[in-house]
Amino acid sequence: MTLAAEDRPGRVTAVRQGQPPSSRRWLTQSRAAFSLICRYAIAAAAITGAWYVASEQFDSPILFPGPLKTLDKAIELVSEGRLQADILASLQRIFAGFLIGSLVGSVIGLAMGSFRLVADVLQPLVNFVRFIAPIAWIGTVMVWFGLGEISKVALIIYATVFVVMLSAIAGVASVHRNKIRAAQCLGSTPRQIFVWVTFPAALSFILTGMRMAMMNAFMTVVSAEMIAAESGLGYLIYNSRQWMETDAIFVGMLTLGVVGLLTDRLFVLLTRTALRRFSLQ
Amino acid sequence: MNTRYRTWTRGALSVVATLILWEAVARLFFVPAVLPAPSAIIREMITYAATGRLGFDVLMSVQRVAVGFFAGSALGAVLGLLLGSQTYARWLLDPPLQFFRFIPPIAWLTPVLIWFGIGENGKYVLITYTTTFMVMINTYAGVVAVQRNRLRAARCLGASPLQVFLHVIVPSTMPFILTGMQIGMANSLQTVIVAEMLAANEGLGHLIISSRVTLATELAYVGIFLLGVLGLLSDAAFRKFIAQFAWRYRFN
Amino acid sequence: MASAHSYISFRGVDFQYTSQGKGPTWILKDLNLEIARGEFYVLLGPSGCGKTTALTLLAGFEHQAAGAISVDGRPVTKPGVDRVVIFQGDDSLYGWLTAQENVEFGLKMAGMPAGERRDKALRQLEFVGLKGQGHKFPSQLSGGMKQRIQIARALVCDSPILLMDEPFAALDAQTRAVLQDELTAIQRKIESTVLFITHDIGEAIILADRIGIMRSGPASSLKEEIKIDLPRPRRRGDPAFGALYDRIHATLSEEVDKVMRREQAAA
Helix, strand or coil: CCCCCCCCHHHHHHHCCCCCCHHHHHHHHHHHHHHHHHHHHHHHHHHHHHHHHHHHCCCCCCCCCCCCCCCCHHHHHHCCCCHHHHCCCHHHHHHHHHHHHHHHHHHHHHHHCCCCHHHHHHHHHHHHHHHCHHHHHHHHHHHHHCCCCHHHHHHHHHHHHHHHHHHHHHHHHHHHHHHHHHHCCCCCCCCHHHHHHHHHHHHHHHHHHHHHHHHHHHHHHHHHHHHCCCCHHHHHHHHHHCCCHHHEEEEHHHHHHHHHHHHHHHHHHHHHHHHHCCCCC | CHHHHHHHHHHHHHHHHHHHHHHHHHHHHHCCCCCCCHHHHHHHHHHHHHHHHHHHHHHHHHHHHHHHHHHHHHHHHHHHHHHHHHHHHHHHHHHHHHHHCCCCCCHHHHHHHHCCCHHHHHHHHHHHHHHHHHHHHHHHHHCCCCCCHHHHHHCCCCCCCHHHHHHHHHHHHHHHHHHHHHHHHHHHHHHHHHHHHHHHHCCCCHHHHHHHHHCCCCHHHHHHHHHHHHHHHHHHHHHHHHHHHHHHHHHH | CCCHHHHEEEEEEEEEECCCCCCEEEEEEEEEEEEEECCCCEECCCCCCCCHHHHHHHHHCCCCCCEEEECCCEEECCCCCEEEEECCCCCCCCCCCHHHHHHHHHHHHHHCCHHHHHHHHHHHHHHHHCCCCCCCCHHHHCCCCHHHHHHHHHHCCCEEEEEEEEECCCCHHHHHHHHHHHHHHHHHHHHHHHEEECCCHHHHHHHHEEEEECCCCCCCCHHHHHHHHCCCCCEEEHHHHHHHHHHHHHHHHHHHHHHHHHHHHHH
16 A cells, blocks of 8 residues: 655655756746646546447447547537537636626625625525525526526526635635734725735635636536537537437537636636735645 | 624524515516515425425435435545555546546436436436545545645554554545535535436426426426525535534544 | 764765756765664754754655664664654644544554553653543644643653654743753653754753754754753753853854855845
8 A cells, every 4th residue: 555645755845945046947847747748648548548448348339439439529520610619609608607606706705704794694595595506597597588698697607606705705704813903003994904905815715716616617507508508518418319429428528528627727827827926825 | 692693683684584575576576487476485385295296306306316425425435545545546547537527427417318228327326426526536635635744653653554544544534525525415416406307207306397397487496495405404414414423533 | 972882873874855857955965873772862953954854764754865774773664663753743643533542543553452552541641741631632732732742642652762853843932941841851761762853952952962963954964963961950041051052052053154145145
């Protein structure tokens, strides 16, 4: 049995001699990135190989298509323009809902964290409603907003709001008392304290919440598209069952993984560069 | 004491006010098919419950989630512990896991329907997968996060690698396993609803979606309400369980 | 240094970290150290000089690149109950176990029956001044009490060597002074060999039979050794204490200056 990350020579707990010069740091980073890419490539090759062998053994392209057949289908879907259209449809829904939901969620969360009255009034409602899966509202939103895009965006707002709200509340609660006291004795007004101390300190929590909410948004959009849509990756995955196009289902699922992963990386990259000083580490 | 009393009163007032406002708005401005009043929803709940169908729907959903949740938690904890403590397995399997994390479990519904058909087994598989994955990922992160001095202390106190695993790594990882189970439960409830909406003739998901077709909107709200109750109850039960049996692992 | 009576020995020990892409950094280079049986040896040095690394190597958590480390003539290859470590922070205590269960941990690993290890743990808890506190969890105890648990957990194993890695550094000054006195008393009763790491000169003089002062890193080694003959219990007000303090302070300052000059050059 090998123990977790323990006592491997070369494991560095603290680099004490300061940062290496920037050119070497760049080299270090690119070398680390290269080894990571190699690792991912090896893992991907291993999994694809296993998939190939399994599908050959199973020998039923309809029930369990192999990687080659899936790739063929992917190329076909791309050349028809269908895959791009579905990706775009899903992403548009997610981004609209995610942005609005994050904004609303942060505002309500910050208010609940800062004002006792708001928290007391909203807490019991939130604590019930947040346990209802967003997709349960699908019928309701279609009655209210019709069969179009607004319904799906509304569901994603719902899926995003509560996660971000809870993170924002936790963020406000986490602000160390001395940070606020320091601001007070340096002459800040309550409003200044909120703008310059509470909000920036809570921001890292909000960003973490947004990252989690993004996963929730993906889950909701796929569910909504499976149940009631004429486009999007969820539609592709569910609708292909009618024609037993399992390869198209696999293409849809893999695309979901790729799109989800890239969106997450992009979000991390953006927050690390633009909002670096607010992130936790 | 005083603030707690105030919090409670405000909360109760807020719930009552919301219900009254909802009742008024629904009666004055909307037809029941668009926004039914709370009183109509309650009436509908009672009549439907009296037929015995409601209890059956709830029971089916609960059963599906429970089977998948318990199987998935056990499987996920074991897999996560093994994966976390095997350096080579981790090296190889971490990248694909990070990838599969971004495929929502519900996307597996279609392949599962093709492979297992429309019966109960498919639903169990789907919910088990949902929970397993969440618990495994969290457990695995927990194993990697065990403080080095905890491991070192055990080793210099004479623990064998197996003892370190059983007496240090497993209990240290406990909070992560429990968190994974909590997230897994929430995700399972979402997954089961969608699965029931698309491929079942009973369960809360089916109740909600079929009521839409028949324009029995009150009944859909009954389903939504009960879903919230289920979520709330399972969360409360989970907290109770931790407070009763696993509280010592919460200290870190 | 007569190696004839040396119990713990470091001979020509080198150690390096290889951080990713940065190339190897030498932490220790040619460290030589001999500690006699029953001796209280304090390693003193500026931060980052590799004193904790030396302890880590002796504990068997990591392995030297070159040279030999041995205890009683046998080379150190892996961690063992004959060299129990008392860590600086409380993260080595098991939060899900009570104070008493923490103390029992080593005995349990060795397969001692529950009743027997309970008795031993209770006696040990009393010995370190934690009588009646055994049922509490580490999170309910103060920093000083947590360090006492660590000491009890090590002592209960009858370990001939105690490795103490700045165990009192995170405590407040009063608690630290109390624990220093208690450690002196304990050490006289049990006659273990102790390797104690610190950056606190006063603490070193209070506790040590011998102090080893290390050079500033990287590639650190022993700069000077000083034998402390002051009678125990030692008092900080003692003029001899002050003289020793000044002497060690002067030696150490040179090393600290080197570090600061290097940091300024790097910045």
